[in-house]
Amino acid sequence: MARIELAGLAHSYKSNLSQPSDYALRPMEMTWQDGGAYALLGPSGCGKTTLLNIISGLITPSQGKVLFDGRDVTHLPPEQRNIAQVFQFPVIYDTMTVGENLAFPLKNRGWKQADIDKRVAQIAEILELSGELKHRASGLTPDAKQKISLGRGLVRPDVAAVLFDEPLTVIDPHLKWLLRRKLKEIHHELKLSLIYVTHDQIEALTFADQVVVMTDGEVVQVGSAQSLFETPEHTFVGYFIGNPGMNLLPCEWRADGVQIAGVSTALTAPTGLAGGEGKLTLGIRPEYVQCKPSQEAGSLPARVISARNMGTHWLVESQLGEHRIAAKQRDLHPVHSGDTVWLSLPAARTLYYVNDKRVA
Amino acid sequence: MTRSGFSRFFLVVFLIGSLLPIYWMLNMSLKTNEEITGVMTMWPAHLTFDNYKVIFTDESWYSGYINSMIYVAMNMVMAVLLALPAAYAFSRYTFLGDKHLFFWLLTNRMTPPAVFLLPFFQLYSTVGLMDTHIAVALAHLLFNVPLAVWILEGFMSGIPKEIDETAYIDGYTFPKFFVKIFLPLIKSGIGVTAFFCFMFSWVELLLARTLTSVEAKPIAATMTRTVSAAGMDWGVLAAAGVLTIVPGALVIWFVRHYIAKGFAMGRV
Amino acid sequence: MNKTLNNKAWWLVLPVILSVAFSAIMPLMTVVNYSVQDILGPDQAVFVGMEWFKSVMRDQDLHSALWRQLWFSLAVLTIEIPLGIGVALTMPAQGWRASLSLVLVALPLLIPWNVVGTIWQIFGRGDIGLMGKLINDAGISYNYTGDSVDAWLTVLLMDVWHWTPLVVLLCYAGLRAIPDAYYQAAKIDGASRLAVFRFIQLPKMRNVLMIAVLLRFMDSFMIYTEPFVLTGGGPGNATTFLSQYLTQKAVGQFDLGPAAAFSLIYFLIILLFSFVLYTWMQRVGTGDKS
Numbered sequence: 020m021a022r023i024e025l026a027g028l029a030h031s032y033k034s035n036l037s038q039p040s041d042y043a044l045r046p047m048e049m050t051w052q053d054g055g056a057y058a059l060l061g062p063s064g065c066g067k068t069t070l071l072n073i074i075s076g077l078i079t080p081s082q083g084k085v086l087f088d089g090r091d092v093t094h095l096p097p098e099q100r101n102i103a104q105v106f107q108f109p110v111i112y113d114t115m116t117v118g119e120n121l122a123f124p125l126k127n128r129g130w131k132q133a134d135i136d137k138r139v140a141q142i143a144e145i146l147e148l149s150g151e152l153k154h155r156a157s158g159l160t161p162d163a164k165q166k167i168s169l170g171r172g173l174v175r176p177d178v179a180a181v182l183f184d185e186p187l188t189v190i191d192p193h194l195k196w197l198l199r200r201k202l203k204e205i206h207h208e209l210k211l212s213l214i215y216v217t218h219d220q221i222e223a224l225t226f227a228d229q230v231v232v233m234t235d236g237e238v239v240q241v242g243s244a245q246s247l248f249e250t251p252e253h254t255f256v257g258y259f260i261g262n263p264g265m266n267l268l269p270c271e272w273r274a275d276g277v278q279i280a281g282v283s284t285a286l287t288a289p290t291g292l293a294g295g296e297g298k299l300t301l302g303i304r305p306e307y308v309q310c311k312p313s314q315e316a317g318s319l320p321a322r323v324i325s326a327r328n329m330g331t332h333w334l335v336e337s338q339l340g341e342h343r344i345a346a347k348q349r350d351l352h353p354v355h356s357g358d359t360v361w362l363s364l365p366a367a368r369t370l371y372y373v374n375d376k377r378v379a
Numbered sequence: 380m381t382r383s384g385f386s387r388f389f390l391v392v393f394l395i396g397s398l399l400p401i402y403w404m405l406n407m408s409l410k411t412n413e414e415i416t417g418v419m420t421m422w423p424a425h426l427t428f429d430n431y432k433v434i435f436t437d438e439s440w441y442s443g444y445i446n447s448m449i450y451v452a453m454n455m456v457m458a459v460l461l462a463l464p465a466a467y468a469f470s471r472y473t474f475l476g477d478k479h480l481f482f483w484l485l486t487n488r489m490t491p492p493a494v495f496l497l498p499f500f501q502l503y504s505t506v507g508l509m510d511t512h513i514a515v516a517l518a519h520l521l522f523n524v525p526l527a528v529w530i531l532e533g534f535m536s537g538i539p540k541e542i543d544e545t546a547y548i549d550g551y552t553f554p555k556f557f558v559k560i561f562l563p564l565i566k567s568g569i570g571v572t573a574f575f576c577f578m579f580s581w582v583e584l585l586l587a588r589t590l591t592s593v594e595a596k597p598i599a600a601t602m603t604r605t606v607s608a609a610g611m612d613w614g615v616l617a618a619a620g621v622l623t624i625v626p627g628a629l630v631i632w633f634v635r636h637y638i639a640k641g642f643a644m645g646r647v
Numbered sequence: 648m649n650k651t652l653n654n655k656a657w658w659l660v661l662p663v664i665l666s667v668a669f670s671a672i673m674p675l676m677t678v679v680n681y682s683v684q685d686i687l688g689p690d691q692a693v694f695v696g697m698e699w700f701k702s703v704m705r706d707q708d709l710h711s712a713l714w715r716q717l718w719f720s721l722a723v724l725t726i727e728i729p730l731g732i733g734v735a736l737t738m739p740a741q742g743w744r745a746s747l748s749l750v751l752v753a754l755p756l757l758i759p760w761n762v763v764g765t766i767w768q769i770f771g772r773g774d775i776g777l778m779g780k781l782i783n784d785a786g787i788s789y790n791y792t793g794d795s796v797d798a799w800l801t802v803l804l805m806d807v808w809h810w811t812p813l814v815v816l817l818c819y820a821g822l823r824a825i826p827d828a829y830y831q832a833a834k835i836d837g838a839s840r841l842a843v844f845r846f847i848q849l850p851k852m853r854n855v856l857m858i859a860v861l862l863r864f865m866d867s868f869m870i871y872t873e874p875f876v877l878t879g880g881g882p883g884n885a886t887t888f889l890s891q892y893l894t895q896k897a898v899g900q901f902d903l904g905p906a907a908a909f910s911l912i913y914f915l916i917i918l919l920f921s922f923v924l925y926t927w928m929q930r931v932g933t934g935d936k937s
Contacts, residue, residue, distance in 0.1 A: 077831050098837040106828040108539065112846045123846075127837040161541050171836060189541035192548070390737040394751050400808060401754055403777050404766045419775045461662045468659035473650045480660065482925065485861065487671050489917040491869045491890055494910050498674035521670040524663055526862075530817070533854030537824055540648055567820040574753070574816065582759045584872075613769065620762035627757030628750050638820050639745040 021087045021101065021179035021212055023051040023074060028083035030069055043069050045237045046082065051214070053088075056206050058227035059216045062259070066236040067216045068184055074214065075182050076100045087179065101179045103172020105186045109164030111156045118143075118152035121170045128175075142174045145205065162194045166201070173209065180212040187222065199226060220260055232256045248304070254375040257302045263334070263345050266308065267372070270301040277301065280340025285317020286366050300372040307368035308346035310335050310354075311361045318361040326354045337362065401624075407617035415613045430618035440619075443598035446512065448626060450587070450595065451580045453516035454523060458576045459569065461520070462527035467557075469528065470535035471543070481532075484525035495521070496589050503590055512595045515587050519580045526579070527572050534568025535561075570637030577630045581623070598623060681907035699908035709909075711884070712892040713916075716868060719803070719888060723867040726807050728860060731814025732852070736844070738819055749819075752812045760809075764876025767805045771877075791878065795885035802874045802886050806867065814859045821855035822848060857928050861921055868917050889913060 029046040044066045051057055059067040072078040074085060076097035085093045092100050112120050121139045130138075143149045146166045151159065156167055165186055172181050183202075187195045199222070206213055217223050223230050224244040232240045232247065232255070239253035251257035257265030270279045277286040279301065286301075311318065321337035321344060333351040337344055337360060344362060354360060371379040407415055408430050410423040418424075434440045468474070469481055499518055508514040538561065546556040562569065587597045598619070631638075682699055684692040703709060734752070739745045758766070771791050773779040782789040791801040829847050838846070871890040874880070880887035880895075887895070893913060897906035 075835070077834070097831075097835045102835070104831065104835055106832065108541070108826075108828070110828050110832040112850075114846060114850050123838070124836040127839070127842070161539070168832070171832075189539070189545055191544075386737040390734065390748065393734050393737075394748070397755060397808065397812070398751065399777065400766055400770055401758075403770050404758070404762075406777075407766070407769065415769060416775060419772075419777065419780045421777070457666075461666055464659040465663040468656040470648075471650055472653045472656040474652065474654045474656045477656075480664070482922070484663070484667065485865075485921065486914075486918055487667055488862075489865055489869075489921065490910065490914050491871065491893070493871075493894070494678060495670070495674045498677050499670070502673060517666070518670060520666045524667050528663060529858050530855075533858055534820075534824055536648060536854060537851065565824070567823040571816055571820040575813075578753075578756050581757065584759065584761065611765070613765070616762055616765050620758050620766065623759055623762070624754055624757045628754065631750055631753045632746065635746045635749050638749060638816070639741055639823060 022053045022089075023180065023212065024084075024086040024089075025049045025074075026084045026086065028073065028080050028085065030066075030073060030078065030080045030082070040235075042236050044073070044080070047238050049231075049238065049241070051212060054210050054212055055229060056203075056213045056227045057215065058223035058230045059214065059233060060218070060220060060223040060230050060259070061233035062218055065233045067233050070233070071104075071182050071184055071214065071216050074180075075102050075104050077104075101175070101177045102182060103169070103175070103178050103180075104182045104184065105165065105168045105172065107185045107188045109161055109168050109189070111164050111167050113155075113157040115156055116152065117148055117154055117156050117159070117167055120156050120167050121148075121152075121174050124171055124175055138174055138176070142170050145173070145208065146170050146201070162190050162198055165190065165198065169202075169205075173205070173211075178211065180214060183213070183215040185217055186215075187217075195222075202226065220262075224260075232259065234259070250370070250377070251302065252377045254300060254302065254372050257304075257370075257372075261304055261306075263305055263347075265302050265304050266344050268301045268303075268339075268342050268344065270299055272299055279319065280342055282319050282339070283317070284319060284364060286364060286369060300375075301364075302370045302372055302377075303364050303368055305334070305345040305347040307365055308344060308348075309363040309365070310337075310346040310348060310351060311363060312352045312354075314361045315363055318363045320359050321362050323354050323356050323358045323360055325356055326351065335360070404617050404620050407613060408621050410614055412612065412614050415617075427614075430614040431622075433615050434618055434622065439596065440598065443596055444622070444626075446591070446595045447581060447587075447597035450512040450515040450519070450597070451577055453512060454519045454580045455573055455576045457516060458520060458523040458527045459531075459573055461524055462531050462572070466528050466531035466535055469532045471540065481528075484528055487525050488522050492522075492583070492585050496585060499586060500589055509590060510592045510594045510596075514590045515595065515597070516580075518586050518590060519583060523576045523579055527576055530572045530575070531565065531568055534565040538564050566637045567639075570634040573634055574631050574638075578627060581627060678907045678910055681903045682911050683904075683908075685904050695904070699905045700912065703905055703909050703912055708884075709892065712887055712889050715885075715887065716889040719799075719870075720864055720867045722803055723806055723810075724860060724863055726803070727811045727814050727863055728856070730807070731811050731859065732818050732856075734811070734815045735818035735822055736848070738815070740823065749816075752815050754812075755809050756812050756816075758809075760872040761876050763805065763809055764873045767801070767873075767877050771801050793882055795882055798878050798882060798886050802877060805873060805877060806870070809873065810863060810866070814863065817855040817859045818852055821852040825851045853928075857925070860928065861924060864924060865917055865921060868920075 025047060027046060027048065028044065029042055030044040031042045033041050035041075059070060061067050069078065073080045076092070076095055076099075079094060083093075084091055087100065097104070112123065115123070118139055121142060122135045125135045125138060139152070140149070143152055146169065148163065148166055148170065151163065156164065159167070168186075169181070172178055187198060190198060202213070202215075203226070205211070213227075215223070215226055217226075224247075227244075229241055229243060230247055231238055232253070234253075234255045240247060240251065240256045242250075242252075247256055247260050251260065251265065254265075254267055257267060268279050270277050277284050309318075314320070319339055321339040324336045324338055324343070326333060326335045332347050332349055335346045335348075335351065335354065337346070339362070346362065370377055406420075406422065409426050409428070410420075411425060411427055411429070414420065414424060469477060495518075503509050503514045503518070508517075542560065542564070543556065546560050551560065591597065683694060683696055685695045685698070738748045738752070755763075770776045771779045771789075773783045773790060779789060779791075789797055791797045825847065829851075830843065833843050833847060869890050870888055871894070874886050874888060875891055878886045880891050884892075890913075893906070893909050896909065897903075
């Protein structure tokens with residue numbers, strides 16, 4: 020089993036580094052608990068696959084160390100790290116049967132045939148592939164093939180962590196759910212560490228205990244789905260998580276309170292904020308913006324652009340000055356586009372960011 | 380020796396062996412006929428550029444070059460464009476007679492082109508396309524299109540259909556999927572196909588000579604003129620050989636990124 | 648792959664069929680036409696049915712030429728395919744070295760075939776040729792104009808030099824089309840280099856190898872220019888392969904009738920062997936359907 024630590028880890032594909040943007044992965048420290056289920060979430064190109072490949076050993080980082088249970092594995096090749104990796108598309112050996120596929124890693128380690136058969140049967144059982152063992156692997160459906168890919172990783176008893184690189188990309192949508200459920204089962208049964216790379220927040224939030232959000236080579240937040248939702252530490256997390264993402268409004272801090280687009284709100288800036296330094300951005304999730312027909316203390320007038328009934332809730336987009344604000348709420352008084360509504364921003368749900376990092 | 384050291388050694392030995400006759404051809408091109416047929420020298424004892432002069436000063440050589448390049452380029456583009464949809468069909472669909480059709484395509488390469496000389500001559504005379512570039516380009520489609528379809532189909536079949544389906548789910552229209560996702564995945568296949576179409580059309584003598592006389596006369600045809608009354612003009616022939624390598628080398632240089640590594644399957 | 652049934656796919660292949668059939672059908676009809684007639688003079692033709700076919704099949708010289716051809720094509724395939732795969736495996740995958748290797752490897756393919764023969768004519772000469780002189784200086788007696796075996800070997804070597812690059816380029820492109828993930832997975836599975844070749848590279852080269860084998864078989868079976876220029880078919884008829892034999896007969900002795908019949912038989916032989924090769928390779932490739 021493995022506790023994975025990343026110490027001072029950074030990676031660049033360039034040889035001379037002059038600026039932060041030269042890094043594919045900016046310097047980071049991180050610890051992944053043994054047996055945890057983690058998701059690496061971020062848009063294309065943010066470095067999550069690079070990070071995954073460094074953990075698995077397919078890439079050697081240009082800086083820093085990777086430790087498994089305290090052991091420095093930074094320069095060890097993948098086969099010596101007790102990890103398994105599942106890729107974006109099924110990687111199987113076409114010329115072999117399902118059984119031979121699963122047996123392959125054990126054969127390479129010199130196991131006795133009887134032991135191999137036993138172990139393969141065991142894993143096939145867990146993955147519900149027992150009936151297919153004698154069939155040619157190439158004839159199976161993609162989701163079955165991904166199970167074989169996974170199986171080849173699980174078949175080694177000393178496997179400590181399984182790494183997934185967007186494994187559901189080529190799976191039919193209605194089968195994705197089944198595979199995800201199977202992964203959770205395996206997590207509980209075999210108590211392995213699972214690290215799952217995805218750009219789909221739903222996948223990440225439903226699969227993982229802890230989500231690592233990345234953008235542009237940088238890890239911006241690690242936390243549970245709830246903490247990512249309620250307290251995004253970075254504007255990117257606010258924007259990326261949630262549908263629609265968090266409202267991010269430039270605001271000014273004055274002695275008498277916070278102003279957005281010149282309009283005073285009822286909010287007082289939290290103590291300790293030295294005004295004027297850097298961009299002060301106010302963040303509030305649409306779920307917490309209240310859209311009312313009449314003015315209240317501190318509420319902001321905004322012009323409705325659109326109001327849509329999404330079934331379970333209403334989604335109102337309105338404009339305040341040059342800023343767009345989204346509000347999401349269960350019930351809504353009748354509005355039409357062009358109307359004026361009054362938006363209330365509860366202080367308890369309002370967060371402040373300077374230079375994209377949360378300060379209050 | 381390490382395994383990769385052995386690989387490198389093997390490749391270098393192969394390349395040297397492969398380049399020897401080419402070096403020899405270059406050698407011959409810089410010698411006089413007397414020296415060629417007289418003694419064996421690794422490098423010309425009397426270096427001469429006369430052979431090249433003959434080629435460059437003779438107007439029909441120069442225009443022959445251009446003519447060849449024109450119809451070969453036409454053929455290359457046509458063959459690949461025609462083959463792409465057909466190869467996709469063979470790769471993704473089954474339809475009535477598909478297996479027979481696929482094999483039938485290849486059978487067009489199973490006859491020595493000599494068989495086609497007379498019929499082609501009659502055909503192109505009748506439609507008034509004699510001595511045009513397009514005639515040779517069309518005639519060469521006979522053997523290049525089947526080749527292109529076969530090669531492209533092979534590469535397309537290596538891409539799982541799930542990629543197509545995922546793209547449609549993501550909202551791609553077929554043209555957008557084909558151009559933005561599919562073609563980059565078979566880059567190496569397109570590269571070799573383009574090169575082979577170029578190559579087979581470039582070196583084809585018989586048909587090209589039969590269908591042309593003055594306007595579109597290719598270089599390959601003028602090269603067989605080097606058997607003159609005085610005997611074989613070795614030096615000029617060798618020089619012509621050297622010169623005919625150049626366009627092909629350029630073509631493969633241009634498609635090198637298509638053929639060599641350059642893509643990663645799937646999205647980041 | 649699971650292909651979907653869709654007869655509309657015919658539209659996609661129609662342009663190809665038209666462009667090829669347009670060129671192919673007419674000559675075919677002409678040849679079939681001639682093959683069953685005795686052309687005594689212009690407008691004087693007598694229908695002779697299968698006469699020509701029978702006499703062609705009985706021709707002893709044809710049988711010898713056919714055997715020579717079969718052995719030649721077999722030798723060509725046995726050498727060029729493994730050699731081609733081997734070279735493709737050693738070529739770098741990217742960078743300037745890859746580009747350079749590609750260009751250098753491809754050069755022999757670009758020389759017009761009559762020039763190929765001409766170059767080797769001098770190259771192989773014991774007195775004025777680099778290769779000939781080296782071999783003779785090494786103590787081995789070598790004379791491709793006088794000795795049949797030497798002539799055979801020289802033609803074979805010339806073909807290997809000329810056409811192995813075709814196999815190399817096809818295999819190289821095929822190798823480049825294998826996604827990285829397969830190699831990565833093999834690493835994680837602890838696979839040996841040989842296992843990677845056997846279970847990943849070779850299976851994934853199936854398609855290009857089939858094309859390479861068929862192409863080299865067909866083209867070597869029809870070979871004409873290079874050996875004709877190099878040896879003229881000699882010494883004697885040691886290197887007179889089928890294509891040259893056909894031309895000799897058509898130009899020299901027969902008239903159009905027997906030549907046309909011969910062409911058809913020639914075509915059918917290639918067709919038969921190609922079909923057998925094709926079906927056999929398909930079966931080997933995909934194995935038993937479960």
